[in-house]
Amino acid sequence: MKNYRHYVLLVLLLFTPLLPAQEQLLDVLSKEADRNLELLRQEEVPAYYISYRVYQNSDQTFSSQFGGSDTPVREESRMLHVIVRVGDVQLDNTHEVKGDFFGSQNEGQSILFPLSDDPEAIRLALWVATDKYYKNAVQRYKKVKANVAVSVEAEDKSPDFTKESAEVYIEKKLTLKDLKYDENEIERKLNKYTSLFLKNKDILSGDAFFRAGIQQMYFADTEGRKIFQNDASVRLGLNAYTIANDGMSLPLYVSYFGFKASDLPSDKKILADVAEMSDMLSQLKKAPVADSYTGPAILSSKATGVFFHEFFGHRVEGARMKLEGDAQTFKKKVSQSVLPGDMSVYFDPTLKEYKNTLLSGRYVFDDEGIRGQRVDVVDKGTLKSFLMSRTPIDGFLNSNGHGRGMIYYDPVTRQSNMIVETNNPFTPGELRAKLRDELKKQGKPYGYYFGEVSGGFTNTTRFDANAFNVTPLIVYRIYADGRPDELVRGVNLIGTPLSVFSQIMACGDDYEVFNGYCGAESGSIPVSCVAPTMLIKTVETQKSGKSTAQPPVLERPSVNF
Incomplete structure (x- = not known):
């Protein structure tokens, strides 16, 4: 009888389906979160x-310089991020400590995590991390309570944490093989691209890279969420620069994005872009330096996308507006006009593409385990809503799936796919005609066209000027009298956001997509910006800084092709 029971048990084990690896790990994370919370509820500070968030990264990078391959780099890692909240939803350890400008409420709470799925190793890692971060949470909570007791009453009376429904969502696990790239073919292509930079002696550095990566998020918390999703992508980038005779460094960049290798452009397209970069660098080296300027300008669709991401998008991230040190530019402007009436702005992480162009800011669930949602922030010029994480603000007490962050940081409200649209578009020729008309009205001999930009930065606090600074890479003067456009260099676009938004005159009928990374409080995250070309009545520029480095003394070696 005893042997018979063992036989039945063996048969049951053989025919009981094993859970997929991602479900097994989620099960351990969920059970340990519940077990640890039950114990920590009994502490003096409960x-x-x-929540437990695990990121498993698998990526491979190939690079080439001037036609020669560098050693490919393959990396595999797992990191654990732990959040422990003590107190209650109304007041907890994440609450702002007034006056503590250097004390972070976004402290990195991450550790290396076992790559194996051994349950015992995982439980031990969770135990050690949870104990450590619970103690950190208690210390900060005590600081919060002391600060609340001696500070003036907060302007924002909303709780510190939102109440949200829980979901279970589990995707099929992907590997790098699913990105379908051939290593030898990638190296050959990169070398072919960068070898073209050798033909131009003005270029001091010419390189390219290809990166294939999969970031897998495991998320479980004590409210019942269990999430597993893949973030698979490939990126190819071209970089080159030259130095003008006066020491100014002149870089150019081109990048491409896809979900798999076949999404990238053809060789013909990339080689044409390399040739265009090379020619533009030689032109920039000889171009005159622009003087400071105020007056009309046209921002290309690429420049507009970066501009709106930096100077509009960050000001509608809800969690910022809870901080009393933030300028809260738009917090009290809901239902008011903030842009021209023909313009609308929305953010939608559920979009994989826009007009057949893929978007890198897409995801299903954010880093707080909340499903990403479309948010119509501006409708026909009127401010309607904000991007929200699980940090609420007065009037917006729920997340819309925009809590994001690298594994090293607590998630905060961040952007996703930003789409800027107009219902009254103009052709490029019409925008130029409007620009020239405005130049004549203002008595200006020329305006500017900002083509490519490298990025920008802005300040959103109330303790300093809320100015912005954008660094354009390709800028042209457009003359009022119709003479040919003139390429210039050394221009920085500066100003204050509200003043520039009020100066938007017209939008174009073209759209381009910027797929890049945004760096802010919770680290670097992938985002997309889609916007049309824009005519602005008045912008301000200043001369950009320049290096004191001299161009090379030695002539670059000649290369035979």
């Missing part, structure tokens, strides 16, 4: 919420 915990009320725990």
Whole structure:
């Protein structure tokens, strides 16, 4: 009888389907979160919420310089991020400590995590991390309570944590093989691209890279969420620069994005872009330096996308507006006009593409385990809503799936796919005609066209000027009298956001997509910006800084092709 029971048990084990690896790990994370919370609820300062976020990164990078390959780099890692909230939803350890400008409420709470799925190793890692970060949470909570007791009453009376429904969502696990790239073919192509930079002696550095990566998020918390999703992508980038005779460094960049290798452009397209970069660098080296300027300008669709991301998008991230040190530019402007009436702005992480162009800011669930949602922030010029994480603000007490962050940081409200649209578009020729008309009205001999930009930065606090600074790479003067456009260099676009938004005169009928990374409080995250060309009545520029480095003394070696 005893042997018979063992036989039945063996048969049951053989025919019981094993859970997929991602579900097994989620099961351990979920059970340990519940077990640890039950114990920490009994402490003098009780915990009320725990979440575990695990990122598993698999990526491979190939690079080439001037036609020669560098050693490919292959990396595999797992990191654990722990959030322990103590107190209650109304007041917890994440609350702002007034006056503590250098004390972060976004402290990195991450550790290396076992790559194996051994349950015992995982439980031990969770135990050690949870104990450590619970103690950190208690210390900060005590600081919060002391600060609240001696500070003036907060302007924002909303709780510190939102209440949200829980979901279970599990995707099929992907590997790098699913990105379908051939290593030898990638190296050959990169060398072919960068070898073209050798033909131009003005170029001091010419390189390219290809990166294939999969970031897999495991998320479980004590509210019942269990999430597993893949973020698969490939990126190819071209970089080159030259130095003008006066020491000014002149870089150019081109990048491409896809979800798999076949999404990238053809060789013909990329080689044409390399040739265009090379020619433009030689032109920039000889171009005159622009003087400071105020007056009309046209921003290309690429420049507009970066501009709106930096100077509009960050000002509608809800969590910022809870901080009393933030300028809160738009917090009290809901239902008011903030842009021209023909313009609308929305953010939608559910979009994989826009007009057949892929978007890198897409995801299903954010880093707080909340499903990403479309948010119509501006409708026909009127401010309607904000991007929200699980940090609420007065009037907006729920997340719309925009809590994001690298594994090293607590998630905060961040952007996703930003789409800027107009219902009254103009052709490029019409925008130029409007620009020249405005130049004549203002008595200006020329305006500017900002083509490519490298990025920008802005300040959103109330303790300093809320100015912005954009660094354009390709800028042209457009003359009022119709003479040919003139390429210039050394221009920085500066100003204050509200003044520039009020100066938007017209939008174009073209759209381009910027797929890049945004760096802010919670680290670097992938985003997309889609916008049309824009005519602005008045912009301000200043001369950009320049290096004191001299161009090379030695002539670059000649290369035979």
